[in-house]
Structure formats: structure tokens, C-alpha cells
Amino acid sequence: MSSLHLAGATVNQTPLDWEGNFNHILQAIQKAKDQSVDLLCFPELSITGYGSEDLFLSYWYPKKALAYLKKALPFTKGITVCLGLPCRINQKVYNCMAVLENGKVLGFVPKQFLAIDGVHYECRWFTPWKAGLMTSLDFDGASVPFGDMIFEKKGLRYGFEICEDAWRGDARPGYRLKDRKVNLILNPSASHFAMGKSHQREILVTESSEALEAAYFYVNLLGNESGRMIFDGEVLFADKGELLYKNPLLSFKDYQLISFKYPLPKTLETPEKTATESKNEEFTAAVSLALFDYLRKSRSKGFVLSLSGGADSSTIAILVAEMVRRGILCLGTPLFLEKIHRSSDIDPKSSVKDITGKLLTTAYQGTKNSSADTFNSAKSLAESIGAVFNQWSIDEEVASYTRKIEAALGRKLEWEKDDIALQNIQARARSPIIWMLANINNSLLLSTSNRSEGDVGYTTMDGDTSGSISPIAAVSKDFILQWLRWAESTLGYEGLKEVNALQPTAELRPKERKQTDEEDLMPYPVLTAIEQLAIKDKRSPIDIYLNLKEELSLEPSILKSYIAKFFRLWSRNQWKRERLAPSFHLDEFNVDPKTWYRFPILSGGYQEELKEMENTEE
Known part of the structure; x- marks a missing residue:
């Protein structure tokens, strides 16, 4: 077997941006050619973008994807390129990888297993391909092989597992590829970001390289492609049970190219592996990139935020500041400003703080129930990061x-x-004026709801839920609280000192009533523990009680009351979750019915199940 120069290209694509997507592909191909790459693999659905939704069902969309595949052919002289796209055959649409070489299409390999859990709904658009089945597709006047096939390059035999294919245990295509004596398995993916998920992929890729007796090469999509899902642009390479390459994730660039020789020359060091980041770092990097992509792809001029001085709005303010800092660090100031369409009105010599001030406008909207502590917290935070600060x-x-x-x-x-009613009118009265400011600025209004509030409806519809995008709606309040302490100490945001000294409160009742969020609801760690079992693990109230009574230091009657409160509030507030602003998927699960957890708007509210729990012996 000869040495093969391999490369993977992560790309930040956008549905319906045909020319933009195509240019990212061509730039990566040219860079690969400049490095004398033999075989270049792009991610799943790299021509169209994974988030094309019901566009995949149309007749013209897969047809146009094939037209762009044809446009790529002249650029494949002297290189093999693997591109992802939808293909329609006999009224069915398949999620495929096309292998291009020297101006020709060698074949199409369709995905055999479809992702249908969590944020994925692939069965709505695609049909799974049957193992071992072969047919042909008429492409540009020629009959091209289509189906479960393998390829060869310089004596090296290679095949595909497309994303979900690899996660199906003993049924996965990789075992049949092993029987066919392949040397290399390519895994082009559109695997959504979630905190901690990268480690799971490392295990998959490493163990696969050993179990399947083949080098394993994983290439993922990049960026906030179409609004909700984030892709981290991960590239992993393993051989003989050892992880040899892992790239830095969540880049602000349009594409990344990672290349190396295979088999690895024994005289050279193996490719460098980057360290796995903490969940706090992953969260920061993911939301920063998602905000950047959302801003530029919506062609908005910036962000507007109702800054209360509390934890949630302060988190979002810091994340916008981090978007600016990380974007400039990755791209440089001129390119960063060009990407967000602000190069004509922001001086490229401006500091990070000055640019943040051009992109983030805040307002403290006080009432007689607001405290001096939250006002000072909001003001000092805005000033510390350079954001415009208004008050009224x-x-x-x-x-x-x-x-x-x-x-x-x-x-x-x-x-x-x-x-x-008296609490809600304050939150709702804030909404029209902050929306007005966002409209005038041609900016995105940032909603401040978190996942814990979404669980129990502790949020005012058309009030603090108002917004164009809800950046932290997929993470719990106790995660936010510890992240703020981490951001102050690790990221160096000293303006968070006053925020971190405050106890979370809505400040909607008169001051003498001493309102706090946890008194209104329950301790946040308890709420998160119940939520994990109820929503992520889909357990019943009695199961949750039996699980938590040994873990939490609570009186049984109090624990039962918290569980009952959670389920009652969860059931009656589904209508609110249906109307929340679009949010980013960031954790193992979320409560957005459009992306992860569907629940009936009208229901019996767990009455029978809660009675069963109440009657359980303590």
C-alpha cells in the first residue's frame, strides 16, 4: 500500500446560499491541491447544508445540488474529492456522498441509517439505503454507480460510514467494510454540538479504528448553519486504537483544512492533538460562534439587550463581548468586520471594547421595585465591556x-x-420599548430566558421572552450561575463582580416582599436534578422521587412537593415553550419543542401520576 496524503475540510454552510457554499468548497479544494493532497473528504450534505429542512422534499432542490456537483468536477483534476448532497431516485431522497476524481463522478454512496432522535428528523426527508444494494443514477448523461460500494486510491481501499451509520452498534456498515478489507473508513458527519459530546466522538473513532481494523477519519460540519443547531467542525483521525489527530473546534473561519500522510511516516511525529475543553469553555466558544453566524447570516447590524444586572442578561452581554474578542482573534479585525457587514462604518483599528460598543446596545429598564444593586451591576458591567448603556x-x-x-x-x-398580573405587566411593559430600540438599530433583540425558567414557565410571555434569538434557553440556571463565576475568574471579566454578588431575583414584587427566584420556585440544583430525570431521561414522578430521595438531603414531603410543583408547572406552560424565540442547542437535551422535546399543549397534567407519588411510603 502506497502512502496517501489525506485531508478533511470542515465548512460553514448556509441553506440556499449556493454560491457561498460552493466557494467554501472550491477554496478548500484549491488549498488541498496546493498541499498535494490525494484524497479530500468534506462533511455530510456539504453542498446544501444539513439544515435545509423541507427543502429536501422538493424536486428542484436535490436537482440543483447535482448541478453544483457538476460545477465542481473541473476542479477535481489530480485529486479525489468526497462531497455530501441529497439525491432523488424513484421519488425517494437519499443522503449521499459523491466521490469525484479527475473530472468524473466515481459513484454515490447513500446513508444507511438515519438520525431520528433529539434534534434530528432525518426520516422526514430521507430514505435509508439497504446494505449491499446497488443501482445507478443518470448524471450528466452517464450512468453512475449508486449504492453500497467501496473505492480504491493508490492501492488503499476506502469506504464510508455517514454520521449516524457509525452509531448503530453491530448493525453499522463498518463491519461489512471490515469484511471487504478496507484500509480506511471515512465518516463525513453533520453531528450537532453539545457540551461533552466531543469526548464521546473520540471514543467512537478510536474504538472503531481498532474494532474495524481500519484507519478511521471523521469530518464534521462547522458553525451555526441555519439558526438553531451548531456544528463544531471537528476532525478526528485514529488508527489501531490510538487517536492521532484532533483539531481545534468552533472556528470562526469559513472552512478549515486538516491534512497529513497515511500511513503516518514512522520517522515523523504524529499530528498534534488539541486538549479537550471544559464545559464552560465549550459553552463560551459555541455560543460566541453561534451569535457571530446568526448576526452575519441575518445581515443585522448588532444586538440589543435589556440588561437587568442579573445573571441571565449579564451572561448574554459577556457572550457578545466574547464573540467580538474570539472573532477578532481568529479572523483579524478587518475580516471580522467584513464578515458582519460593518467594515464601512467601524474603524478596523478600533479596540475589542470599542467594537463591542458598536455591536451591543443595552438598557436598564427600572421600576420602583428595582434596586440600586441591580442598576449598579448592569451599569458597571456594560461599561466594563464597552457596551452602550441606556437607562429609563x-x-x-x-x-x-x-x-x-x-x-x-x-x-x-x-x-x-x-x-x-402585577408582576407580568412590568415585564411586558419593558418589551415594546426595547423592541423599538432594536428596530431602529436594525439589530437582533436578545431574549434572556434560560432552560430552568422554560421548564416551569417562570417567564413572562411577550415580556422577558421577547426576542429574535434566545442564546441561553438551552442551559440550566445553575449552570449559568457557576459559569458567571468562571467567566469572572478565568476569562477576566471583572465587571461580573457585582453580578456574582447578587441573589437571583425578578424584582417584580415590592421590595419589602424580598422576592427571590428560588423561593418562588425551588433551589436551582433541585430543579435541575428533577428536570434531568423528567425531561432528559423521561421518568415518571414516582421514579424521580425514588431516585432522588437517597441523593438529595431533603425531607420526603418537601421533595415530593418540589417534584409535584415541577410537573404541574411544566404541564401548564407548554404553550409558552411553543412561543419562545429560536434557541441554540447546547447541552445533552433542551426543552424547545421545535428541536428536541415535544409535549402536548393541553394535557391531564400528570394528576394520576402525582397521586401515585404522593401515596408512596416515605
Whole structure:
């Protein structure tokens, strides 16, 4: 077997941006040619982007993808290129890898197993291919092999497992590739980002290289492709049970090319592996990149944020500042500004702090129930990162709404009788004015809801849920609280000192009532523990009680009351989750019904199941 120069190209693609996607592919091909690469593998659905949704069902979309495949052929002289695209045969659409070489298509390999869990709905668009089946596809006047096949390059036999194919245990195509004596298995993927997932991939790739007796090469998509899902652009290479290459993840670049010789020359050191990051670092890098892509792909001018001085809005402010810092570090200031369409009105010599001020506008919208502590926290944080800081009172608006309702009801509103309404009107009164500022600035309004609040509906519809994008809706409140401490100490954001000294509170009740979030709900670590079992693991109330009664230092009756509260609030607030702003998928699970967990808007609310739990012996 001869030495083969291998390369993987991660690409940040966008559905319907045909020319942009094609240019990323061509740039990567040219760079690979400049490095004398023999075989270049792109990720799954690299021509169209993975997030094309129901466009895959149309007749014209797969046809146009084939037209762009044809456009790529002249650029494959002297190199083998593997590209991902949808292909339609006999009214069915398949998720395929096309192998191009010297201006010709050698064949199409369709995916055999489809991802249908969590954020994936591939069975809606694609049909799984049957193992061992072969047919042909008429492409550009020629009959091209289509099906379960392998290829050869310089005496090296290679085949494909496309993303989900590799995760199907004993049924995976890799075992049949092993029987066919392949030397190399390529895994082009569109594997969504989640904190901690990279380690799982490392195990898969390393163990696969040993079990399948072949070198294993994994190449993933990159970036916030189409709004919700983030791809980390991971490239992994393993041989004989050893991980030999792992690249830096979550790059701001349009593409990355990673190349090396295989088999690895014994006289040379193996390719460098990057360290696996902590969840805090992964979260920061992922949201920073997602905000960057969302900003530039929506062609918005910046962000607007209602900055309360509390944990959630402060987290988002820091993440925008990190977007600027990391983007400039990766791309340089001129290219960063060009990418976000601001090169004409922002001086490329500006500092990170100055550029943050051009991109992030904040407002503290106080009431008579707001404290000096939260005002000072918001102001000092905004000033520390360079964000524009506005302040105003919404007491006049709240009073106007309240007077009108009191006149309609013929009575005064009272906290004892009208608590929720009096809280909600404050949150809702903030929404129209901050939306107005976002509209005037042609900016994205950032919603501040977190996953814990989404679980139990501890958020005001058309109030703090208002926004164009909800960056932290997929992570829990206790994660946010510890991340803020980490960001202050590790990232050096000293402006978080006052934020981290505060106890989380909505500040919607009069000050003498001393409102705190955890008194309204339950301790956040308890809420997260219940949520993990109820939503991620899909356990019943009684199962959760039996699991947690030994783990948590709580009286059984109190634990039961917390579990009952969670399920009652969860059930009655599904309608809110249906209306939350689009959010990024960041953790093992989320509660967005459009991407991960579907639940009926109307239901019996677990009444029978909660009774069963209540009657359980303590």
C-alpha cells in the first residue's frame, strides 16, 4: 500500500446560499491541491447544508445540488474529492456522498441509517439505503454507480460510514467494510454540538479504528448553519486504537483544512492533538460562534439587550463581548468586520471594547421595585465591556396600564389578589420599548430566558421572552450561575463582580416582599436534578422521587412537593415553550419543542401520576 496524503475540510454552510457554499468548497479544494493532497473528504450534505429542512422534499432542490456537483468536477483534476448532497431516485431522497476524481463522478454512496432522535428528523426527508444494494443514477448523461460500494486510491481501499451509520452498534456498515478489507473508513458527519459530546466522538473513532481494523477519519460540519443547531467542525483521525489527530473546534473561519500522510511516516511525529475543553469553555466558544453566524447570516447590524444586572442578561452581554474578542482573534479585525457587514462604518483599528460598543446596545429598564444593586451591576458591567448603556423607568407605562384595568374592573389591584398580573405587566411593559430600540438599530433583540425558567414557565410571555434569538434557553440556571463565576475568574471579566454578588431575583414584587427566584420556585440544583430525570431521561414522578430521595438531603414531603410543583408547572406552560424565540442547542437535551422535546399543549397534567407519588411510603 502506497502512502496517501489525506485531508478533511470542515465548512460553514448556509441553506440556499449556493454560491457561498460552493466557494467554501472550491477554496478548500484549491488549498488541498496546493498541499498535494490525494484524497479530500468534506462533511455530510456539504453542498446544501444539513439544515435545509423541507427543502429536501422538493424536486428542484436535490436537482440543483447535482448541478453544483457538476460545477465542481473541473476542479477535481489530480485529486479525489468526497462531497455530501441529497439525491432523488424513484421519488425517494437519499443522503449521499459523491466521490469525484479527475473530472468524473466515481459513484454515490447513500446513508444507511438515519438520525431520528433529539434534534434530528432525518426520516422526514430521507430514505435509508439497504446494505449491499446497488443501482445507478443518470448524471450528466452517464450512468453512475449508486449504492453500497467501496473505492480504491493508490492501492488503499476506502469506504464510508455517514454520521449516524457509525452509531448503530453491530448493525453499522463498518463491519461489512471490515469484511471487504478496507484500509480506511471515512465518516463525513453533520453531528450537532453539545457540551461533552466531543469526548464521546473520540471514543467512537478510536474504538472503531481498532474494532474495524481500519484507519478511521471523521469530518464534521462547522458553525451555526441555519439558526438553531451548531456544528463544531471537528476532525478526528485514529488508527489501531490510538487517536492521532484532533483539531481545534468552533472556528470562526469559513472552512478549515486538516491534512497529513497515511500511513503516518514512522520517522515523523504524529499530528498534534488539541486538549479537550471544559464545559464552560465549550459553552463560551459555541455560543460566541453561534451569535457571530446568526448576526452575519441575518445581515443585522448588532444586538440589543435589556440588561437587568442579573445573571441571565449579564451572561448574554459577556457572550457578545466574547464573540467580538474570539472573532477578532481568529479572523483579524478587518475580516471580522467584513464578515458582519460593518467594515464601512467601524474603524478596523478600533479596540475589542470599542467594537463591542458598536455591536451591543443595552438598557436598564427600572421600576420602583428595582434596586440600586441591580442598576449598579448592569451599569458597571456594560461599561466594563464597552457596551452602550441606556437607562429609563417604566413606572409611567405600568401605571397607565394598571389605571385602565382598574377602571375596567371597578376596583384597585392588590398584591394579595393580583400578584401574577402585577408582576407580568412590568415585564411586558419593558418589551415594546426595547423592541423599538432594536428596530431602529436594525439589530437582533436578545431574549434572556434560560432552560430552568422554560421548564416551569417562570417567564413572562411577550415580556422577558421577547426576542429574535434566545442564546441561553438551552442551559440550566445553575449552570449559568457557576459559569458567571468562571467567566469572572478565568476569562477576566471583572465587571461580573457585582453580578456574582447578587441573589437571583425578578424584582417584580415590592421590595419589602424580598422576592427571590428560588423561593418562588425551588433551589436551582433541585430543579435541575428533577428536570434531568423528567425531561432528559423521561421518568415518571414516582421514579424521580425514588431516585432522588437517597441523593438529595431533603425531607420526603418537601421533595415530593418540589417534584409535584415541577410537573404541574411544566404541564401548564407548554404553550409558552411553543412561543419562545429560536434557541441554540447546547447541552445533552433542551426543552424547545421545535428541536428536541415535544409535549402536548393541553394535557391531564400528570394528576394520576402525582397521586401515585404522593401515596408512596416515605
